[in-house]
Amino acid sequence: MKTLLSALTAVTLLTAIPAxxxxxxxxxxxKAQVQLLxxxxxxxxxxxxxxxxxYADELKELDALIAAQKDxxxxxxxxxxxxxxxxxxxxxxxxxxxxxxxxxxxxxxPDTATSKQADRFLxxxxxxxxxxxxxxxxKPGTQFPDFSENDxxxxxxxxxxxxxxxxxxxxxxxxxxxxxxxxxxxxxAYDKYHDKGFEIIGISLDSEKEKLDSFIASKKVxxxxxxxGQGWQNKLAAQYGVNSIPATxxxxxxxxxxxxxxxxxxxxxxxxxALGEN
Numbered sequence: 001m002k003t004l005l006s007a008l009t010a011v012t013l014l015t016a017i018p019a020x021x022x023x024x025x026x027x028x029x030x031k032a033q034v035q036l037l038x039x040x041x042x043x044x045x046x047x048x049x050x051x052x053x054x055y056a057d058e059l060k061e062l063d064a065l066i067a068a069q070k071d072x073x074x075x076x077x078x079x080x081x082x083x084x085x086x087x088x089x090x091x092x093x094x095x096x097x098x099x100x101x102x103x104x105x106x107x108x109x110p111d112t113a114t115s116k117q118a119d120r121f122l123x124x125x126x127x128x129x130x131x132x133x134x135x136x137x138x139k140p141g142t143q144f145p146d147f148s149e150n151d152x153x154x155x156x157x158x159x160x161x162x163x164x165x166x167x168x169x170x171x172x173x174x175x176x177x178x179x180x181x182x183x184x185x186x187x188x189a190y191d192k193y194h195d196k197g198f199e200i201i202g203i204s205l206d207s208e209k210e211k212l213d214s215f216i217a218s219k220k221v222x223x224x225x226x227x228x229g230q231g232w233q234n235k236l237a238a239q240y241g242v243n244s245i246p247a248t249x250x251x252x253x254x255x256x257x258x259x260x261x262x263x264x265x266x267x268x269x270x271x272x273x274a275l276g277e278n
Contacts, residue, residue, distance in 0.1 A: 033065055037058060037062060040061075041058055041091070044058070051092070052094070055087075063084075066080050073108070073109055075109075078105060078108075079114055081109070081114075082114050084101055085098045085101040085102045085105065085118070085121065086098075095125045098121075098125065099125060102121055103118075103122070106118050131241035133241070134241025135240075135241045135243075138240065138241070138249065138260070139257065140259055142257055143254075143255055144169065144249055144257050145239075146158055146255070147236055148160075149226050149235075151226055152209070152224075153224075157224055160255075162199045163253070163254070164253050165198065165199045165253060166193075166199070166252060166253060166258075166271055166274040166275055167250075168186070168198070168200045168249070168250050168251075168271070169200075169201050169203065169249040169251065170186065170203065170246065170248050171203045171240070171246065171247040171248070172203070172205065173204060173205040173206050173245060174204075174211055174215040176205075178245075179246040182246055182263055182264075183219060185263065185264050185267055186200065187219070187221070188268065189267050190223065193268075193275060193277075197275055201224055201225075201226070202221070202223060202225040203225075203226045203237060204234075205231055205242075205245060206231070207230070207231045209227060247260075248260065250262055250267070258270060
């Protein structure tokens with residue numbers, strides 16, 4: 001699954017700050033301590049551990065390093081705090097705690113480049129929080145909010161145009177590996193059930209129309225597509241809080257959400273059921 005977080009984050013968890021460049025060797029050699037600490041986080045992460053409690057010892061070591069460098073207001077020291085914020089945001093998925101850490105970073109290291117990076121990270125997390133709020137409201141059984149746009153051929157496009165049809169709203173992109181991998185299943189469902197009342201609306205998060213046109217022609221994708229060239233800032237993706245793709249919504253004949261994120265055989269089975277085929 002391709003996420004907005006992975007696309008926008010300018011730094012990568014546990015690899016953003018090269019240990020070899022964090023500090024000059026001094027006092028208790030914090031550089032060496034960081035070089036030993038980071039692999040501990042990495043090993044537990046690879047083992048699937050994502051709870052804060054699983055990393056109590058590692059966090060204690062990191063906090064000790066931060067405290068030892070509290071009088072050094074350089075980007076090197078600020079980088080340690082940024083690392084902690086990333087761990088909370090990306091590993092523990094605790095954006096509230098990460099936000100607190102980033103705001104403290106800006107207070108303690110105001111003149112660093114890392115402080116400016118914190119601004120971007122905070123903005124990204126605010127967008128993530130807003131997206132999650134929208135996503136949580138789009139639950140099965142609720143009405144899918146309509147839109148009124150034009151497709152890539154200039155024709156009107158909205159959910160209302162398909163009243164009485166079962167509709168799949170598919171947020172995707174040609175550069176999204178999981179989206180492309182799922183496409184044969186989507187095409188199979190469309191070919192099997194289109195004549196019985198199944199429609200698809202594609203919402204492309206591509207930025208190059210020529211690439212999109214070429215791709216859908218080669219794959220024989222015939223359903224309408226919305227495209228505005230804005231990538232992750234796609235108008236409809238923002239409207240529906242989409243921050244990872246593929247993201248799909250299967251709607252009943254009245255435009256209510258039947259299910260989200262259906263893939264493979266589950267999609268065909270759900271479409272058949274909605275059409276009264278089984």
